[in-house]
Amino acid sequence: MLARAPLPVLTLDSEMRATGAAIDALFDAWLPLPDDGRRPLVEAMRYAAIGGGKRLRPLLVLGSARLLGVSDSYALRAGLAVECVHVHSLIHDDLPCMDDDDLRRGRPTVHRAFDEATALLAGDALHALAFEVLASPDTHPNGETRAELAAGLARAAGARGMAGGQMMDLAAEREPLLGEAQLAQLQRLKTGALISWSLQAGAILAHAGAEIRTRLGCYGDCLGLAFQIADDLIDHEGDERRAGKRVGKDAARGKQTFVTRLGPESARAHAEELAARAAAYLDPFGSRAALLQELAGFVAQRDR
Amino acid sequence: MLARAPLPVLTLDSEMRATGAAIDALFDAWLPLPDDGRRPLVEAMRYAAIGGGKRLRPLLVLGSARLLGVSDSYALRAGLAVECVHVHSLIHDDLPCMDDDDLRRGRPTVHRAFDEATALLAGDALHALAFEVLASPDTHPNGETRAELAAGLARAAGARGMAGGQMMDLAAEREPLLGEAQLAQLQRLKTGALISWSLQAGAILAHAGAEIRTRLGCYGDCLGLAFQIADDLIDHEGDERRAGKRVGKDAARGKQTFVTRLGPESARAHAEELAARAAAYLDPFGSRAALLQELAGFVAQRDR
Numbered sequence: 306m307l308a309r310a311p312l313p314v315l316t317l318d319s320e321m322r323a324t325g326a327a328i329d330a331l332f333d334a335w336l337p338l339p340d341d342g343r344r345p346l347v348e349a350m351r352y353a354a355i356g357g358g359k360r361l362r363p364l365l366v367l368g369s370a371r372l373l374g375v376s377d378s379y380a381l382r383a384g385l386a387v388e389c390v391h392v393h394s395l396i397h398d399d400l401p402c403m404d405d406d407d408l409r410r411g412r413p414t415v416h417r418a419f420d421e422a423t424a425l426l427a428g429d430a431l432h433a434l435a436f437e438v439l440a441s442p443d444t445h446p447n448g449e450t451r452a453e454l455a456a457g458l459a460r461a462a463g464a465r466g467m468a469g470g471q472m473m474d475l476a477a478e479r480e481p482l483l484g485e486a487q488l489a490q491l492q493r494l495k496t497g498a499l500i501s502w503s504l505q506a507g508a509i510l511a512h513a514g515a516e517i518r519t520r521l522g523c524y525g526d527c528l529g530l531a532f533q534i535a536d537d538l539i540d541h542e543g544d545e546r547r548a549g550k551r552v553g554k555d556a557a558r559g560k561q562t563f564v565t566r567l568g569p570e571s572a573r574a575h576a577e578e579l580a581a582r583a584a585a586y587l588d589p590f591g592s593r594a595a596l597l598q599e600l601a602g603f604v605a606q607r608d609r
Numbered sequence: 610m611l612a613r614a615p616l617p618v619l620t621l622d623s624e625m626r627a628t629g630a631a632i633d634a635l636f637d638a639w640l641p642l643p644d645d646g647r648r649p650l651v652e653a654m655r656y657a658a659i660g661g662g663k664r665l666r667p668l669l670v671l672g673s674a675r676l677l678g679v680s681d682s683y684a685l686r687a688g689l690a691v692e693c694v695h696v697h698s699l700i701h702d703d704l705p706c707m708d709d710d711d712l713r714r715g716r717p718t719v720h721r722a723f724d725e726a727t728a729l730l731a732g733d734a735l736h737a738l739a740f741e742v743l744a745s746p747d748t749h750p751n752g753e754t755r756a757e758l759a760a761g762l763a764r765a766a767g768a769r770g771m772a773g774g775q776m777m778d779l780a781a782e783r784e785p786l787l788g789e790a791q792l793a794q795l796q797r798l799k800t801g802a803l804i805s806w807s808l809q810a811g812a813i814l815a816h817a818g819a820e821i822r823t824r825l826g827c828y829g830d831c832l833g834l835a836f837q838i839a840d841d842l843i844d845h846e847g848d849e850r851r852a853g854k855r856v857g858k859d860a861a862r863g864k865q866t867f868v869t870r871l872g873p874e875s876a877r878a879h880a881e882e883l884a885a886r887a888a889a890y891l892d893p894f895g896s897r898a899a900l901l902q903e904l905a906g907f908v909a910q911r912d913r
Contacts, residue, residue: 336768341794342777346768397733402704402725421706422779425729426772429701429736433767436740440760449752455759456744463737464640464650468730473646475726490645 317599324367324384325360331385335434349419349427350434354392357410361532361604362387362503368597369507369521372590382444383454383506387499389435390462396428398471404554411549432462445510453509461498470495478560488561489530496536497529504597520586524597527583531605534576537562539608541569549609580605621903628671628688629664635689639738653723653731654738658696661714665836665908666691666807672901673811673825676894686748687758687810691803693739694766700732702775708858715853736766749814757813765802774799782864792865793834800840801833808901824890828901831887835909838880841866843912845873853913884909 332354338347363384370380399406399414400421407417416424438444439455460466473491504521507513541564543552555562563572580601587594636658642651667688674684703710703718704725711721720728742748743759764770777795808825811817845868847856859866867876884905891898 339768339773342780342791343768343773343798345780346773346776350768393733397729400706400729402729423776425701425704425706426776426779428733429697429766430768430772432733432736433763433770433772435763436759437763437767440744440756440763442756447752448754448756451756452744452746452752452759455740455756459737459739459741459744462733463741464643464647464654464734466737468734468737469643469647469650472650472727472730475730476646476649487646494647 317596317603320367320596321359321364324364324381325358327381328360328363328385328388329355331381335385335438345419345423346426346430349415349423350431352418353396353415353427354389354431357412358388358392359607360384360388361600362391362499364596364600365500365503365525365528366506368594368600369504370510371507371596372521372587372593373507373511373513373517374593375507375510379445379510380507382438382441383510384503386435386439386444386454386458387503387506389431389438390458390467391499393428393431393435394462394467394471396424396431400424403471403475406551408550435462450509450512454506457502457505457509461502466494466498467496470498485566488563488566492533493526493529496533497526500529500532501525520589524583524586524601527579527586528601528604531576531579531583531601534563534572534579535605535607537564538569538572538576540564543608576605621900621907624671624900625663625668628668628685629662631685632664632667632689632692633659635685639689639742649723649727650730650734653719653727654735656722657700657719657731658693658735661716662692662696663911664688664692665904666695666803668900668904669804669807669829669832670810672898672904673808674814675811675900676825676891676897677811677815677817677821678897679811679814683749683814684811686742686745687814688807690739690743690748690758690762691807691810693735693742694762694771695803697732697735697739698766698771698775700728700735704728707775707779710855712854739766754813754816758810761806761809761813765806770798770802771800774802789870792867792870796837797830797833800837801830804833804836805829824893828887828890828905831883831890832905832908835880835883835887835905838867838876838883839909839911841868842873842876842880844868847912880909 332351336347336351336354338344363381366384366387367377367380370377395409396415398404399409400416406414408414412418415427435458436455439458440451445451462468470491474495477491501522504525505518508518508521537555540552540555563575567575583601584598587597636655640651640655642648667685670688670691671681671684674681699713700719702708703713704720710718712718716722719731739762740759743762744755749755766772774795778799781795805826808829809822812822812825841859844856844859871879887905888902891901
């Protein structure tokens with residue numbers, strides 16, 4: 306299963322830059338600008354997808370693939386697919402009927418830079434692109450593997466995953482007294498489902514067995530929670546210019562978050578404890594786990 | 610390749626009823642109502658998906674599968690997937706930022722019956738469900754086949770297919786002087802791409818060769834155009850109550866359609882000629898082509 310020697314570990318910073326550049330190059334190749342009435346649609350897709358974001362989900366795919374000796378080129382295609390779904394969700398989340406945000410990654414949101422209809426369609430087309438990428442023969446020579454990747458990503462994106470979590474989030478704004486278990490379920494669906502798929506993608510590409518999938522699942526559960534707490538902290542105490550998006554939204558809406566429940570200091574300590582616990586699940590993999598272990602620390606401490 | 614004797618051909622009417630019931634049953638099984646904050650999302654998905662529409666695309670999948678001796682049960686799952694994408698597109702098309710319609714299939718549109726955010730997410734979740742269904746092992750035992758179905762449907766749904774056609778349609782409202790070639794391309798993308806995939810689905814499930822795919826492609830091109838002309842005629846002269854949606858929209862927007870270009874009588878004659886041409890492409894298949902040949906006539910003459 307561990308088919309080749311681990312790659313030399315660069316610093317996390319240069320890994321993030323290299324992955325960002327690789328994902329940008331793939332988006333660029335998949336999204337040539339057409340010379341007809343579809344042009345604004347593809348411009349909007351490129352505007353949303355290229356050059357922005359931390360590319361956390363592609364990095365998680367890459368990390369789980371490296372853990373198991375899978376080639377970076379397969380992992381990057383799977384990472385591109387999950388990033389398509391992620392960017393789709395950001396575009397739709399920002400629309401006036403959802404969060405009604407004007408700013409994302411420090412720039413006008415897609416419906417502000419273009420218009421609402423174009424933003425809606427750009428989100429839809431990126432959603433479709435995810436599955437076009439995953440199901441294409443270049444992504445992996447084995448059709449069973451491609452189908453397993455696609456089935457899992459579709460489940461993670463839909464009513465039993467991210468879209469379901471977004472719906473719970475809307476419901477929670479109307480009826481804000483969520484219990485701790487409901488809050489955890491909401492986050493597990495809304496942000497956890499794509500994170501979890503990203504980690505399982507490496508295992509699917511490697512045809513890994515149950516124990517490895519379980520370890521990646523435990524790592525992902527801790528990481529997902531740490532990620533959400535960090536997000537809540539950014540909203541609570543963040544600097545809008547640095548965050549690149551509107552902050553203070555949760556308090557304005559009376560929304561229950563980990564910060565309102567635990568207070569900011571306990572929340573930060575909890576996130577760091579979760580990151581350490583996540584990393585520990587991967588100790589048996591030795592240096593092959595370096596990227597995922599460093600990512601756990603990054604996720605808990607990030608400020609944007 | 611023609612692995613079994615043709616099924617007895619029921620009347621088209623009873624085929625349509627049986628397929629409608631089968632698709633409803635599949636939607637019902639895939640969309641159990643959850644007992645948490647996701648409930649309104651799944652209610653909205655069920656509201657949009659169950660009990661409505663002609664199920665034309667599933668019937669086309671079924672027809673192409675029967676042509677090639679593929680089991681109805683595989684065809685119905687592929688038909689469910691394309692219907693998911695179709696219903697997704699209707700929900701999003703009806704939103705205020707797109708066509709802003711209040712009526713669909715004789716009932717309030719999803720964003721009127723629920724709200725805009727729920728409609729947006731229900732469309733997204735149905736989009737994801739399409740790929741979850743296609744990629745699941747129950748849909749076909751061969752992973753390559755499932756991946757080929759998913760890649761094709763994703764392409765048909767995205768910027769190079771339906772979403773691209775919707776974008777061209779929006780652009781055409783601003784700049785209405787489209788040439789005939791542009792009008793044909795718009796329709797080929799907006800409605801033609803899903804129709805074409807539905808017909809290729811039978812060929813993919815049967816691992817059919819190039820000649821069969823070409824014949825199905827020619828049938829689909831003619832059928833798609835006939836379908837669009839019938840749609841334009843319904844908008845031009847239709848009865849809102851019978852159509853179950855707002856009519857007269859095209860003229861109100863000064864939109865170029867086959868009816869404005871050809872006049873209603875020539876348009877109807879052209880649709881019927883296209884249906885006859887579509888049916889003729891399938892003559893070599895004898896009685897196995899019955900369902901698709903009858904569907905061509907139905908599509909050209911439909912009044913809702």
